[in-house]
Amino acid sequence: SYFQVSTGAYKRQVHEVPLGKQITDPALIEKITWATWTSILGDEVIGIWPRNAEKADVNCACVTHAGLNIVTGDDFGLVKLFDFPCTEKFV
Secondary structure, three states: OEEEOOOOOOOOOEEOOOOOOEEHHHHHHOOOOOOOOOOOOOOOHHHHHHHHHHHHOOOEEEEEOOOOEEEEEEOOOOOOEEOOHHHHOOO
């Protein structure tokens, strides 16, 4: 199993469980089927970021149980719903 974290430096990290070893091979990361998704970082969620967004504007994200949508919360008090994955910028 694998888990991902978004660091305070806005870097996405993927780790193997239970070893905690960081996975850095993009080809391996691309093959992972995630059971859940709460990260605001990654190619899968690049479209949740509005044009001219500051790093802290999007605070949280969560994919629905069916894995078809992702909901986000932001600094402006808005809750937004997107298709998942959301790979197109500024839709």
